Amino acid sequence: MRVTNGMLITNMMRNYRRNLNRIEDYQNQLASGKSIRRPSDDPSGASKALKLRSDLSMNEQYIKNTDNALSWLNITETALRDIGDSLQRARELTVQAANETLTPENRAEIANEIEQIQQHIFQVSNSTYAGRHIFAGFRTEAPAFSQGTGAIVFEGNAGEIAFEVGVGNRIAVNVTGGSSGVDIVGLYATLEDLKNDLRNSVMVPNVDSYLTSIDTFSRQALAHRSAVGAKSNRFEMIRARLLDSEVNFTDLLSKTQDADIAEVVMNLKEAEAVYNASLATGARIIMPTLVDFLR
Amino acid sequence: MRSAFYGLEIARKGLRAAQVNLELSAHNIANANTEGFTRQQAIQRAIPPTMAVSLFETTAATRIGGGVDIQEIRQIRDGFLDLQFRRENRGLGEWEVKKNTLSYIEAIFNEPSDSGISTAINEFFNSLQALSMNPEDATTRAAVQQRTLALTETIRDVYIKLEGLQSELNQNIIFKVQDINSYATRIAALNEQIFNFEVTGRKANDLRDERNLLLDGLSKLVDVNIFEDSLGRLRVDMGGGRMLVSHTESFRLDVVRRSDSLTHPQYPKNNHVDVGGLVDVIWQSSGEIVRISGGELKGLIDMRDGIGGTGTLPGEDQFSGVPTELSGSGISRFLAAAPNKNDSYGVPYYMRMWNHFADTLMITFNAVHRQGYNLAGATDINLFSDGTATFDYSNPRQPVARFITISDEVRNDWNNIATIFLDDTDIAAGIAPDEARGNNKNILRMLDLRHNTFIEDIPNIETFTKGLISTLGVASRQAADMNHNQETLTEEMSRRRESISSVSIDEEMSAMVRFQHAYNASARMLTAIDEMLDVLVNRVGIVGR
Numbered sequence: 001m002r003v004t005n006g007m008l009i010t011n012m013m014r015n016y017r018r019n020l021n022r023i024e025d026y027q028n029q030l031a032s033g034k035s036i037r038r039p040s041d042d043p044s045g046a047s048k049a050l051k052l053r054s055d056l057s058m059n060e061q062y063i064k065n066t067d068n069a070l071s072w073l074n075i076t077e078t079a080l081r082d083i084g085d086s087l088q089r090a091r092e093l094t095v096q097a098a099n100e101t102l103t104p105e106n107r108a109e110i111a112n113e114i115e116q117i118q119q120h121i122f123q124v125s126n127s128t129y130a131g132r133h134i135f136a137g138f139r140t141e142a143p144a145f146s147q148g149t150g151a152i153v154f155e156g157n158a159g160e161i162a163f164e165v166g167v168g169n170r171i172a173v174n175v176t177g178g179s180s181g182v183d184i185v186g187l188y189a190t191l192e193d194l195k196n197d198l199r200n201s202v203m204v205p206n207v208d209s210y211l212t213s214i215d216t217f218s219r220q221a222l223a224h225r226s227a228v229g230a231k232s233n234r235f236e237m238i239r240a241r242l243l244d245s246e247v248n249f250t251d252l253l254s255k256t257q258d259a260d261i262a263e264v265v266m267n268l269k270e271a272e273a274v275y276n277a278s279l280a281t282g283a284r285i286i287m288p289t290l291v292d293f294l295r
Numbered sequence: 296m297r298s299a300f301y302g303l304e305i306a307r308k309g310l311r312a313a314q315v316n317l318e319l320s321a322h323n324i325a326n327a328n329t330e331g332f333t334r335q336q337a338i339q340r341a342i343p344p345t346m347a348v349s350l351f352e353t354t355a356a357t358r359i360g361g362g363v364d365i366q367e368i369r370q371i372r373d374g375f376l377d378l379q380f381r382r383e384n385r386g387l388g389e390w391e392v393k394k395n396t397l398s399y400i401e402a403i404f405n406e407p408s409d410s411g412i413s414t415a416i417n418e419f420f421n422s423l424q425a426l427s428m429n430p431e432d433a434t435t436r437a438a439v440q441q442r443t444l445a446l447t448e449t450i451r452d453v454y455i456k457l458e459g460l461q462s463e464l465n466q467n468i469i470f471k472v473q474d475i476n477s478y479a480t481r482i483a484a485l486n487e488q489i490f491n492f493e494v495t496g497r498k499a500n501d502l503r504d505e506r507n508l509l510l511d512g513l514s515k516l517v518d519v520n521i522f523e524d525s526l527g528r529l530r531v532d533m534g535g536g537r538m539l540v541s542h543t544e545s546f547r548l549d550v551v552r553r554s555d556s557l558t559h560p561q562y563p564k565n566n567h568v569d570v571g572g573l574v575d576v577i578w579q580s581s582g583e584i585v586r587i588s589g590g591e592l593k594g595l596i597d598m599r600d601g602i603g604g605t606g607t608l609p610g611e612d613q614f615s616g617v618p619t620e621l622s623g624s625g626i627s628r629f630l631a632a633a634p635n636k637n638d639s640y641g642v643p644y645y646m647r648m649w650n651h652f653a654d655t656l657m658i659t660f661n662a663v664h665r666q667g668y669n670l671a672g673a674t675d676i677n678l679f680s681d682g683t684a685t686f687d688y689s690n691p692r693q694p695v696a697r698f699i700t701i702s703d704e705v706r707n708d709w710n711n712i713a714t715i716f717l718d719d720t721d722i723a724a725g726i727a728p729d730e731a732r733g734n735n736k737n738i739l740r741m742l743d744l745r746h747n748t749f750i751e752d753i754p755n756i757e758t759f760t761k762g763l764i765s766t767l768g769v770a771s772r773q774a775a776d777m778n779h780n781q782e783t784l785t786e787e788m789s790r791r792r793e794s795i796s797s798v799s800i801d802e803e804m805s806a807m808v809r810f811q812h813a814y815n816a817s818a819r820m821l822t823a824i825d826e827m828l829d830v831l832v833n834r835v836g837i838v839g840r
Contacts, residue, residue, distance in 0.1 A: 004800075007793045043772055054416070065428060140733030
């Protein structure tokens with residue numbers, strides 16, 4: 001093939017350009033730390049990275065959601081424990097009140113303590129989480145119970161609030177104070193009757209029936225408490241799984257879109273060497289022609 | 296019997312030939328770096344002896360030729376390589392344009408990044424998730440309001456940039472048409488000059504170089520076929536065998552603005568999404584649309600008009616209605632059929648898909664949002680709107696992607712975000728909308744739309760964006776690869792052309808030395824004959840003096 005000076009120079013320029021392009025590419029990868037900067041760099045990798053990013057973002061949100069659900073359940077559990085403890089105390093007091101040696105004054109004191117327990121249960125039943133009344137069903141903005149004379153009234157409804165902790169995975173977090181949940185209204189009424197009996201009756205009240213109903217309410221509270229506990233465990237497990245997924249997704253994403261620095265540096269060095277070589281060749285190509293030897 | 300001065304004439308011709316060759320080398324060297332220059336060579340031939348037999352000539356063996364003659368100055372050029380170069384150059388023009396355009400579209404979508412559409416979508420859904428856990432809270436509502444606004448802005452921004460790109464491509468087409476006209480005029484003018492010059496029998500080498508350079512340039516713009524007849528008249532055909540240049544006459548192209556109607560008999564609007572002011576390239580004389588099958592002009596037209604199919608296309612001719620699952624009664628919307636003439640994947644394809652996405656988002660979210668209740672217990676509230684006062688959620692203004700925005704209700708008061716939805720259980724429990732502030736069921740229903748939009752060809756939002764980005768990536772990659780191939784091919788062709796046609800300084804130097812010697816030798820010959828004649832004229836016959 002006939003080779004002319006012009007061809008040598010055109011070739012040299014073309015190779016310079018090509019080598020510089022490669023260097024630019026590697027430098028971009030190093031500077032951004034990403035091997036995929038636009039979809040055409042690696043179409044399937046780019047769409048995989050997109051999916052992983054949105055998975056990761058969803059996963060992070062689900063972790064937040066489980067944290068929220070756990071806090072909500074913790075407050076519910078604390079409230080139910082308080083109610084359970086209060087009922088325990090009320091039971092002790094009731095047994096004590098059955099003692100026939102008690103004077104009416106003694107019984108009145110017991111009645112006063114029962115009243116305190118009532119107040120406590122009323123307050124605990126209006127517990128809030130971030131300003132929301134947890135036992136009120138959907139009516140979270142107002143206290144779940146209001147107090148009238150000798151009775152409390154449930155102001156909420158049976159609404160079930162669910163949190164999403166996975167795609168399509170929704171778990172109700174609230175226990176309502178209405179008839180479907182813990183029957184606080186009935187509980188309060190029973191204690192009210194007991195209190196009034198202790199105050200008004202000269203006789204020892206019918207302790208057995210009170211004990212039976214207190215035990216029923218205790219069991220109810222305990223049942224809900226263990227349900228809440230079981231739910232908490234479930235959220236804990238979901239949370240652990242989500243945290244695992246986060247690690248996996250992050251790892252996968254990094255493998256998909258991050259540049260392997262060591263490899264890129266090696267490639268860059270190699271490209272630099274080639275570039276230097278092409279410069280050196282260039283110096284030789286713009287070499288003397290026959291002109292220089294014709295004198 | 297030959298003349299005694301015959302040798303002088305031969306030597307003179309030798310001198311002349313050497314001189315011409317030296318001058319030709321000088322011309323070649325002077326143009327060594329001229330673009331498009333083809334090296335020239337003098338074709339010389341020995342002059343045969345005269346055939347006339349003289350009465351006094353005893354034998355034919357003593358006949359001698361008449362020296363040397365320069366027959367023509369010839370270009371060293373291979374027409375076949377020109378043909379190949381121009382064919383590959385046409386492909387290069389087309390793919391270069393496509394590569395650049397698709398690469399620009401990639402920049403518009405800006406994925407994968409932390410500021411692209413997928414981030415906007417993720418943040419929008421995450422804010423909804425946060426709201427689902429705290430539907431009464433003002434700050435969480437404000438966050439949803441802002442994320443919704445940000446999402447619509449991102450959608451509009453991408454769409455408006457795509458529209459801008461389509462307009463730019465259109466403008467570029469107009470420029471290229473002017474370029475082609477200018478090429479045609481110049482080629483026709485050169486044809487005339489070359490023809491007039493060559494009538495005398497000489498070759499118009501340098502004018503031909505100029506014309507070849509123009510033809511090379513033209514071959515990158517459009518698909519051209521070039522013919523030269525035996526008389527040296529050149530014809531340039533393009534667009535399915537129509538003449539662009541016929542010898543000294545050129546036929547002009549023109550552009551005509553397309554009608555805004557999809558059914559215009561001659562120049563209809565091609566696609567629903569097209570911006571206004573697009574032009575068709577026509578023959579000025581007949582008004583017929585030029586059929587272009589290659590070159591930059593084809594690249595530009597494909598990118599400007601390509602909608603990824605012809606006939607009825609999802610999100611183009613027939614928009615999805617409001618799905619029955621969401622509205623209770625399916626609401627259909629139909630648009631008039633568009634011509635959709637170009638099935639390449641150009642800017643309109645991405646506009647169509649983007650608009651379809653925006654449309655789906657608006658229709659489905661509004662349908663769900665309207666079924667929910669705001670904090671005050673009101674219902675039938677839109678989340679998105681097209682920005683008009685007469686907004687109809689079941690038939691928004693098209694293209695949705697250009698107009699989509701947050702509804703006025705939600706923009707003015709975040710309490711209007713309809714978080715509350717009463718399902719059958721709630722209704723059975725006798726719960727009224729205005730006493731259910733803690734209800735988050737409508738948010739959960741909106742979150743469901745992420746994974747199921749109920750619209751046939753957009754099964755879910757993630758798959759859609761992922762699919763669009765990967766289609767774009769593959770197309771852009773392919774264009775870049777094709778462009779690279781064409782570059783390599785044209786480079787190879789032009790290398791081979793250079794190998795034959797370009798000036799080699801070394802060769803010219805050797806030629807110079809060769810012809811310098813030839814010149815010297817002919818001059819020496821002249822001296823020898825001169826001496827010979829001197830003897831004959833001045834010394835012969837003076838013995839007796």
